[in-house]
Amino acid sequence: MDTNPSDGFATLNERVYATLQADILAGRLAPGTRLVRRELAKRLEVSPIPVTEALLRLESDGLVESAPMYGARVAAVSAATMLDHLVLREAIECQAARECAANASETTLRALAEEAARIDAVMRAGADPDDRAHDQAHGALHLAIAAGGGHPGLQRELQRLWFRRQMHQAWVTATDRGLPPGWHAGLVAAIATRDPARAEAHMRFHVRWNTARHQERVEGAG
Amino acid sequence: MDTNPSDGFATLNERVYATLQADILAGRLAPGTRLVRRELAKRLEVSPIPVTEALLRLESDGLVESAPMYGARVAAVSAATMLDHLVLREAIECQAARECAANASETTLRALAEEAARIDAVMRAGADPDDRAHDQAHGALHLAIAAGGGHPGLQRELQRLWFRRQMHQAWVTATDRGLPPGWHAGLVAAIATRDPARAEAHMRFHVRWNTARHQERVEGAG
DNA sequence: CTCCCACTTTTGATATATCAATTATATCAT
DNA sequence: ATGATATAATTGATATATCAAAAGTGGGAG
Incomplete structure (x- = not known):
């Protein structure tokens, strides 16, 4: 879908990043939860591409863990x-x-x-x-x-x-x-x-x- | 193109990341050089998607700077x-x-x-x-x-x-x-x-x- | 000659489609 | 029943296509 210019996010990537980050920080997405791109994409009404990029950024923040050909999940808390x-x-x-x-x-x-x-x-x-x-x-x-x-x-x-x-x-x-x-x-x-x-x-x-x-x-x- | 399993990279993303990183660290890509996705994609014989993801990772390493709707370039050195x-x-x-x-x-x-x-x-x-x-x-x-x-x-x-x-x-x-x-x-x-x-x-x-x-x-x- | 605007080109952002690896499930032999 | 294996469903990786923003270009008005 198109970027709503009134929400303050320049790109969908940023909007998805902000949404997922808020969900993780607030505990709505528990550690260990699998983050399936297509699911998230459907839920957030975007394509898998901005989701992929947002997950990459969340990974570099340490909020998400992932491995190639395996997928991402909310980082463990221990x-x-x-x-x-x-x-x-x-x-x-x-x-x-x-x-x-x-x-x-x-x-x-x-x-x-x-x-x-x-x-x-x-x-x-x-x-x-x-x-x-x-x-x-x-x-x-x-x-x-x-x-x-x-x-x-x-x-x-x-x-x-x-x-x-x-x-x-x-x-x-x-x-x-x-x-x-x-x-x-x-x-x-x-x-x-x-x-x-x-x-x-x-x-x-x-x-x-x-x-x-x-x-x-x-x-x-x- | 497909991933060559013998080169040690699980995904194209990783290969592109490693290539660009090496080029930047060795000085083959000078600070300020514009990093145009399609160009890089053509040169490395991949689609723009792994390039985009590699640039995102390089940005989080501080080797690349970028802004939405503007593009990426090799980070300035000052x-x-x-x-x-x-x-x-x-x-x-x-x-x-x-x-x-x-x-x-x-x-x-x-x-x-x-x-x-x-x-x-x-x-x-x-x-x-x-x-x-x-x-x-x-x-x-x-x-x-x-x-x-x-x-x-x-x-x-x-x-x-x-x-x-x-x-x-x-x-x-x-x-x-x-x-x-x-x-x-x-x-x-x-x-x-x-x-x-x-x-x-x-x-x-x-x-x-x-x-x-x-x-x-x-x-x-x- | 300079500045501004319409138009073309480039390029970033992202939807869709496809391929392949992984995982789940059903089936079968022991 | 148990475990191995074939098959189906899921999902990650990524190519291709499309749209829109930005940058560049040429021509005309001043």
Whole structure:
């Protein structure tokens, strides 16, 4: 079918990509679900070609796994894949904190501090586990830190990783509770010292909190 | 045309991907070159579909840039893109060094040390700037460090980044000379201390050597 | 001579059709 | 009944065809 110019997608490829991504991130397509091109094409009322291309992009985002002459399925979620993701996120976010400390403008730092305080306030008030707006704001803050360093590549990588984080969150009980007060404000303050090592250390501690929660869950389930 | 089963590629998509990648990495396709699907399809004797898919994958590797309804071209190489790449590499490799220090087996560490010594010896002897085998071994060592931590995601990301590194090297005069003796042996020794902070610091210094060379070039060109 | 527009050409996006590999199912011998 | 095998149905890979956007081109108005 033709591309509806009013929906904001330039191509069908993009529309299919966005649709499938939303379905996976929201958990409407469970990990392991087979993604059959013709089926998806029929359901979305397009030909198999944009579907194929969208699946390829989702694969490079880590949301879909596939093998030649076998097909694609929604990527598995396991303790191992989550740990893998967290380690990668630690890499990117620690570097982002460094670069942000070194390069961000004073204006940017002020804006980050403000937003961090706002997010901490919502968290302390006890955000709903599935408060989309809050989670979205939280992600935006981390992205903004990555953007603050002025290196688009870091920002792009973190964006991709954040997709996988959202997917994981659909399949584990998120535990945002029990965070120290000023969790994000402290992080931004460390960045604002302009000391890369300090910014990195603080970010590492920040990301590792998630890793620790993850490992508790794994052991608890053992 | 049909897939030749003897060439090691399961699909035409893969073959086209490998061919174009090799052409870009070797500099046979210069940055900025327009990549017209039908042309490539005719030249490679396939239909436009595998070409489209291969271009999508190359785009996610950062070797190709494209926009909807505009087409693809070989990614630009500039001081900014190179710096972006180096920052990303610093992120991944520093984390890789940490994880390797924390998780690699003694056997792995011994093998890394051996290979590092070998590479340093070749470097000290003055490797040809375009000695493919040596460059390949050098890349393999870094990949092996990333693999040593036991997190496939880090390894995959570094592999992708290394492609961009190879591309950049086709367009700048590589300066492998002037490295301190034991450049890689020292790095692996730091990892073998099992102290993540120390491993990371050493790796950061290692990667930043490239960043510094890069910035010298930029200033020199100004 | 320059600028703008109608027209042609090129090329990206994608539907349809076809082939081949894989998987499911039915059949048969043991 | 069990397992192997032939056959049918499914589905991935990809060639061909079509449509539409964009880029290039020539001619006429100013």
